[in-house]
Structure formats: C-alpha cells, structure tokens
Amino acid sequence: MSVTVQSAIEDLADVERVLAGDVGAFEGIVGRWQGPLINMAWRYCRDRGRAEELAQEALVRAWRRLASWRRESSFSTWLFALAANVYRNDLKRFPVVNLPIEDIAEPSRAADQQSRVEEKSRYEVVRRAVLALPKRYREPVVLFYFHEKDVAAAAQTMGLPEGTVKARLSRARELLRRRFPQFEKHAGMETASAGKEAGV
Amino acid sequence: MTDKRIDAILGTEEELVPSSGFLASVMERLREEAAAPPPIPFPWKRALPGFVVAAGVMGWGAVELVRFIGPAMAAVKLSPPHVSAGLARPLEQAGWVAAALVVSLVSYLVSRRVAG
Numbered sequence: 608m609s610v611t612v613q614s615a616i617e618d619l620a621d622v623e624r625v626l627a628g629d630v631g632a633f634e635g636i637v638g639r640w641q642g643p644l645i646n647m648a649w650r651y652c653r654d655r656g657r658a659e660e661l662a663q664e665a666l667v668r669a670w671r672r673l674a675s676w677r678r679e680s681s682f683s684t685w686l687f688a689l690a691a692n693v694y695r696n697d698l699k700r701f702p703v704v705n706l707p708i709e710d711i712a713e714p715s716r717a718a719d720q721q722s723r724v725e726e727k728s729r730y731e732v733v734r735r736a737v738l739a740l741p742k743r744y745r746e747p748v749v750l751f752y753f754h755e756k757d758v759a760a761a762a763q764t765m766g767l768p769e770g771t772v773k774a775r776l777s778r779a780r781e782l783l784r785r786r787f788p789q790f791e792k793h794a795g796m797e798t799a800s801a802g803k804e805a806g807v
Numbered sequence: 808m809t810d811k812r813i814d815a816i817l818g819t820e821e822e823l824v825p826s827s828g829f830l831a832s833v834m835e836r837l838r839e840e841a842a843a844p845p846p847i848p849f850p851w852k853r854a855l856p857g858f859v860v861a862a863g864v865m866g867w868g869a870v871e872l873v874r875f876i877g878p879a880m881a882a883v884k885l886s887p888p889h890v891s892a893g894l895a896r897p898l899e900q901a902g903w904v905a906a907a908l909v910v911s912l913v914s915y916l917v918s919r920r921v922a923g
Contacts, residue, residue, distance in 0.1 A: 630834075630841045637833050641825045649823050659829055666833050667840070730816045733808075737817065752817045780813055787808045 614639055618682040625673055633670055640666070640683070644690050650749045651694045652703045653735060661697055665690035680763070687764045695746065703738050711736045711786060736786060737779075744779035747772045 617635060624632035644665055648658035669689055676685045711732070737748050747761060751772070754760035762772040 630837055633837055634830065634834055637830050641829055641833070642822070645825050645829070646820070646823050650820070655823065658823065659826060662825075663829070663833050663836070667836055670837050671840075733813075733816045734820070748817065752820070756814065756818060780810055783813055784808050784810075 614683075615681055619678075622673055622676065622682065625670070636669075637666055640686060643683075644686075647687065647690060647750075647753050648694055650753050651698060651738075653738065654703070661694050662690070664697070665693045668693055684760075684763050687760075688766060691746070691750065691764050711739050733783065733787060736783060740779055740782060744775050744782065747775040748779045751776055 617639065621632045621635040625636075641662060644662040645658050648661040648665070649655065652658055652661065665686075669686055672689065676682060737745060740748065746765060747767075750761035750764050751758060754764070758769050758772055758776070762769045765772065
C-alpha cells in the first residue's frame with residue numbers, strides 16, 4: 608500500500624474519531640501534516656517563527672471546521688486549501704515585503720572562488736523576490752513549487768482553474784527573468800569556473 | 808535567467824523540521840478550546856422587543872421630521888437657474904447618476920473601514 612493511500616486511510620479514521628468527540632485523535636493529523644503545513648507557510652513568509660504560528664492557526668481552524676470536509680476531495684487537498692486561505696488572509700493584514708519587485712536589487716556578480724554559502728544567499732534573494740511579486744502572481748509560484756511543480760495541485764489549493772494558474776505562473780516567471788537578467792550569465796560563469804577547478 | 812534556472816532555485820528548498828514542542832502546543836490549544844464552554848448565543852427572544860421599540864421610535868422620528876421640515880421647505884421659495892427644456896432632462900439624469908456614485912463611494916468606504 609502506498610504512503611499516500613495509507614495516509615488517506617489514517618486521515619479518514621482520525622477525522623471520524625475527532626468528529627465523534629475524541630479530541631486526542633487529532634494528534635495523528637497534526638503529526639502527519641505539521642511538516643508540510645509549516646513548509647508551505649515558510650514559502651509564503653520566509654520567517655520560521657511566523658510559519659509555525661500560521662501552521663498552528665491552520666490546524667486549529669481545520670479542527671474547528673472538520674465537519675465541513677465533504678470527502679469529495681482528499682483530506683490533504685481540503686487541508687491545504689484551508690491553510691492557503693489562512694496564510695493569504697494573514698499576509699494581507701501583515702505583509703512580509705512592502706517593496707515592489709522593481710525595487711529588489713539583483714545579487715552582485717559572484718567572485719570566482721565563491722563559496723556555497725554565498726551562492727545560497729544569492730538564491731535566497733531570488734526566493735525572497737517571489738514575495739515581492741504582485742499578489743496575483745505570487746501565490747501560484749509559491750504553491751506550484753510547494754506542490755513539486757504540480758499545476759493541478761496548486762490550482763486545487765487556490766480554487767482556480769489550471770489554465771489561470773498556468774498563465775499567472777508564466778507571467779510571474781517573466782517578471783523574475785526581467786528582474787534578474789544577469790543571473791544566468793553569472794551562473795554560467797560559476798559553472799565554468801567550478802568545472803575548471805575540478806579539472807573538467 | 809531561464810525557466811530552468813528559476814525551477815532549480817525555487818524547486819529546491821531545504822525542508823523545515825517542526826520544532827519539538829509544535830505538536831504539543833497545537834494539541835494544548837485544541838484541548839483548551841474543547842474544554843471551554845460553548846459561546847453564549849445571542850438572546851434574540853429578549854432583544855426582539857427592544858429592536859421593535861427602536862424601529863418604532865426611529866419611524867416615529869422620521870415622520871415627525873418630515874412633518875416639521877415639510878411646511879418649512881414650502882415656505883422657502885427656491886428659484887432654480889433657468890435652463891432650457893432640452894437640457895433639463897439630461898441634467899436631472901446626471902444628478903441621479905452623481906447621487907448614485909456618491910452613495911456607492913460612501914458604501915465602499917464604509918465597508919472597507921468595517922472590514923478593517
């Protein structure tokens with residue numbers, strides 16, 4: 608039996624027990640979904656403490672509204688959609704980045720002997736730039752990569768048609784490409800210098 | 808930056824591991840909520856007479872206001888500027904449109920303020 612099917616069975620059993628009045632049964636659900644929910648929240652805000660707070664709020668909200676899960680979709684689909692709603696509303700009230708994407712500086716050219724730490728920090732600039740995208744393009748990007756590049760899953764979480772998500776993703780990528788025109792060039796140089804060092 | 812590069816950067820994130828007390832704190836919060844008494848429902852039965860009285864007073868006030876203002880308005884002679892018959896109708900319609908726009912704007916601002 609696959610992990611997904613096993614998890615779905617366990618989710619269903621735990622939901623039935625919680626609805627029957629056993630609060631403790633929700634612990635199984637929290638245990639299975641805390642990691643994904645925190646990681647999803649992290650992609651929305653890139654702040655560990657806030658990600659845990661948001662995930663906790665999403666789980667509490669899920670517990671309160673458990674009876675509204677109609678079993679038409681999987682429990683995880685319902686949970687992610689609810690969590691996305693919680694995260695979206697919270698970020699609307701307390702935005703993470705107030706800068707427009709045009710004001711995000713492109714990372715400076717890397718030195719040849721650049722360390723992995725520096726490379727990581729340059730990647731982080733790009734990841735943070737996602738949070739500066741206009742609202743309608745930000746969430747499709749966040750959820751597309753959270754769902755391991757699954758457009759259908761991202762669309763289900765947002766409650767939007769797949770075509771809309773694809774179009775917004777394409778526009779978001781275009782904005783990122785325009786914002787970081789030099790990035791690929793530098794990356795190419797890094798790869799070349801790394802190759803030289805390795806004697807390739 | 809190519810799409811491939813964007814995929815590589817955004818698709819490879821380090822997994823965060825929940826902090827050790829996360830599960831316990833969620834469950835504690837749920838148990839507290841479960842143990843809390845249910846919220847007190849709004850006492851509609853008790854409040855209903857109050858609502859009826861309040862509505863009656865407001866209606867009576869409106870009637871009195873009209874009765875008071877009506878004769879006073881009749882006494883005031885307004886002399887609107889002379890407009891040709893051809894212009895009167897479009898001007899009147901424009902007035903209604905402007906009034907509707909003002910009402911829409913006010914309701915939009917009020918709803919935004921309420922939604923906070």
